Amino acid sequence: MSDTGLAYEIWIGLEVHVQLLTESKLFCGCSTRFGAPPNTQTCPVCIGMPGVLPVMNRRAVELALRAALALNCQIARLTKWDRKQYYYPDLPKGYQISQYDLPIGLDGHLEIEDPKGRFPRKQIRIQRVHLEEDAGKSMHDEKAGLADSRIDLNRAGTPLLEIVSRPDIRSPEEAKAYLEELKLLMWYLGVSDCNMQEGSLRVDANVNIQISTPDGPVATPIVEVKNMNSFRAVERAMAYEVQRQYEEYLRTGRKKGDPGVHKTTWLWDDGAEITRPMRSKEESSDYRYFPDPDLAPVVFTEEEIESARQALGELPASLRRRLQTDWGLPAYDAEVLVGQGQPFVDYFLQTAQSCGDPKLASNWMQQDVLRLLNERGITIQQYPVSAEELARLLSKVRQGGLTTSRAREVLARMVADGCSMEAAIQALGITEVDESELLALCEQLVRENPKTVAEVRQGKLKAIGALVGQAKKKNPNVDPARVQQSCLKLIQESGQ
Amino acid sequence: MAISREEVQKVALLGRLLLDPQEVDIMTTQLGRVLDYMALLREVDTEGVQPMAHAVEMANVFREDRAEPSLSRELALANAPHRDEECYRVPAVLGEV
Numbered sequence: 006m007s008d009t010g011l012a013y014e015i016w017i018g019l020e021v022h023v024q025l026l027t028e029s030k031l032f033c034g035c036s037t038r039f040g041a042p043p044n045t046q047t048c049p050v051c052i053g054m055p056g057v058l059p060v061m062n063r064r065a066v067e068l069a070l071r072a073a074l075a076l077n078c079q080i081a082r083l084t085k086w087d088r089k090q091y092y093y094p095d096l097p098k099g100y101q102i103s104q105y106d107l108p109i110g111l112d113g114h115l116e117i118e119d120p121k122g123r124f125p126r127k128q129i130r131i132q133r134v135h136l137e138e139d140a141g142k143s144m145h146d147e148k149a150g151l152a153d154s155r156i157d158l159n160r161a162g163t164p165l166l167e168i169v170s171r172p173d174i175r176s177p178e179e180a181k182a183y184l185e186e187l188k189l190l191m192w193y194l195g196v197s198d199c200n201m202q203e204g205s206l207r208v209d210a211n212v213n214i215q216i217s218t219p220d221g222p223v224a225t226p227i228v229e230v231k232n233m234n235s236f237r238a239v240e241r242a243m244a245y246e247v248q249r250q251y252e253e254y255l256r257t258g259r260k261k262g263d264p265g266v267h268k269t270t271w272l273w274d275d276g277a278e279i280t281r282p283m284r285s286k287e288e289s290s291d292y293r294y295f296p297d298p299d300l301a302p303v304v305f306t307e308e309e310i311e312s313a314r315q316a317l318g319e320l321p322a323s324l325r326r327r328l329q330t331d332w333g334l335p336a337y338d339a340e341v342l343v344g345q346g347q348p349f350v351d352y353f354l355q356t357a358q359s360c361g362d363p364k365l366a367s368n369w370m371q372q373d374v375l376r377l378l379n380e381r382g383i384t385i386q387q388y389p390v391s392a393e394e395l396a397r398l399l400s401k402v403r404q405g406g407l408t409t410s411r412a413r414e415v416l417a418r419m420v421a422d423g424c425s426m427e428a429a430i431q432a433l434g435i436t437e438v439d440e441s442e443l444l445a446l447c448e449q450l451v452r453e454n455p456k457t458v459a460e461v462r463q464g465k466l467k468a469i470g471a472l473v474g475q476a477k478k479k480n481p482n483v484d485p486a487r488v489q490q491s492c493l494k495l496i497q498e499s500g501q
Numbered sequence: 502m503a504i505s506r507e508e509v510q511k512v513a514l515l516g517r518l519l520l521d522p523q524e525v526d527i528m529t530t531q532l533g534r535v536l537d538y539m540a541l542l543r544e545v546d547t548e549g550v551q552p553m554a555h556a557v558e559m560a561n562v563f564r565e566d567r568a569e570p571s572l573s574r575e576l577a578l579a580n581a582p583h584r585d586e587e588c589y590r591v592p593a594v595l596g597e598v
Contacts, residue, residue, distance in 0.1 A: 027566050028566050028567060028568045029566050029567060029568045029569070033569075034564070034567060034568060034569030034570075035568070035569070035571045036568040036571065037568075038568075042574070042587065043574075043587040043588050044574045044577050044578060044587060044588060044589070045571060045573075045574050045577075046571045047571055047572055047577045048571050048572050048577075049572070052572075052577060060562060060563070060564040061562060061563050061564065062563070062564060062566050063563035063564065063565055063566060064565075064566035065566070066563070083554065083560075085554045085555065090515070092517055094589070094591040107554065143591075144588070145593060152592065152593050153583070153590045153591065153592065153593060154590070154591050154592070154593045155585065155587070155588035155589070155590055156588055156589040156590070156591055157587070157588055158577075158589070291511075291515055293515065296554055296555060298555070298556060300562075301555060301557065301559045301560050301561065301562040302554050302555050302560050303560060303561055304560040304561060
């Protein structure tokens with residue numbers, strides 16, 4: 006692969022934390038709203054006062070079950086919570102309530118595919134899905150020149166779902182695809198908004214490579230990479246780390262399982278585009294998990310699991326397949342539409358159904374509709390033109406009553422004025438040009454431009470463009486394609 | 502002895518307890534006795550007994566997902582040994598969690 010050309014295979018496993026869409030924290034009634042002033046959303050439970058008792062948020066358990074089912078996990082019939090003990094100032098109790106040996110979901114999978122075809126469709130196995138509480142936030146106040154850290158406990162106790170994949174990811178592109186699919190899935194399920202800027206989705210990666218050497222396969226020491234703040238950063242960090250491990254192996258020959266070789270943690274530096282080893286404490290982590298005596302276990306019955314499964318709704322993968330098989334859309338179109346969310350797909354389905362041309366509807370939604378949504382920062386529910394209205398416009402285009410460029414102007418006017426298609430057409434002064442009017446115009450043009458006509462006869466078909474241009478000047482409502490067709494026919498006929 | 506001095510020192514470190522050598526001796530003896538008793542319990546035949554996850558025979562204790570008023574910041578920070586207008590202040594911590 007580089008100088009000495011040893012082949013290697015990449016092994017990446019991802020640990021993703023998503024914040025659940027609940028109103029209140031996991032064990033108390035404090036709000037989970039993002040962006041509140043520091044330390045205004047805390048109570049004795051989430052700041053770890055002595056003698057308080059946590060009570061489980063029902064909604065958080067429901068959302069965790071939903072996510073575990075959608076990730077095809079085995080659901081624990083009995084699930085419980087354990088204390089993971091470590092000292093850190095943003096963890097006020099001195100332990101995090103998490104799940105150790107009986108997580109809600111075990112042994113699932115998520116299917117990923119690439120519409121660009123860089124890798125074949127494949128399943129990434131999910132090792133476990135569990136529910137835990139978040140810690141607070143430490144801010145290192147370097148500006149003040151003090152050796153202090155400032156602690157905001159608003160986030161402490163916020164419900165998180167940890168989703169751990171098996172090391173089945175074989176390239177940085179697959180890592181990105183996995184994260185995008187996971188995010189889309191959580192969004193469709195209403196489990197999380199997965200907003201990375203607000204910390205609702207966090208990713209750590211475990212990565213190493215299996216090198217084929219003349220003496221047999223060799224694995225490099227596993228590295229955990231943290232501090233990746235976007236999916237793009239994950240992709241770049243993985244590409245960098247893989248190359249770094251390969252070069253380090255060539256230089257040192259150090260491999261997994263050698264005496265004194267342990268898993269290490271490295272931080273991605275997004276500015277420098279490199280990973281750096283993290284300073285680690287002497288002691289190895291020893292969390293001394295034990296069952297939290299303050300929380301009762303949760304038991305799911307078969308009926309509860311089955312009804313949660315039924316309530317999942319249609320998931321992105323199935324929706325994409327349906328758009329391709331039932332609506333004849335290319336994989337790329339299905340990917341883009343589904344990527345915009347369920348309401349966008351619903352709008353598409355209505356438009357496609359009413360105008361009878363799914364591909365046309367898809368093109369318009371990907372271009373004109375999506376552009377406006379992005380420009381205005383609005384959702385499809387706020388789009389000023391209804392699916393029915395857009396479908397009527399597209400029907401008119403299909404029937405030849407409007408050219409594509411004229412229809413774009415009409416749609417822009419419908420959006421700007423919030424008016425009907427008819428009103429927009431009228432406001433733009435567009436009238437339909439009937440066949441005899443068009444023919445008369447073309448006859449006039451052929452008559453008045455003998456030079457152009459001669460050129461076309463000599464085989465310079467491009468010359469016809471001059472006639473089309475004149476036609477549009479004389480009557481902006483004419484369809485250029487029809488003018489071209491009609492003029493060509495007239496020239497051919499007159500030449501015989 | 503059921504537990505070594507080194508193990509006691511490790512547990513003390515994990516629990517952020519500073520023990521002098523004499524205290525380490527005492528803890529080694531006392532914790533050793535606790536573990537000896539646990540070893541005695543191990544002699545009970547538990548064949549066919551379900552492992553239990555909890556001492557109370559209770560499950561599915563929930564609260565509804567409703568946001569309720571929190572403490573005022575002043576009250577929340579009232580016990581902090583060091584603080585500023587908005588936050589708890591703690592000695593800077595480096596290294597991995």
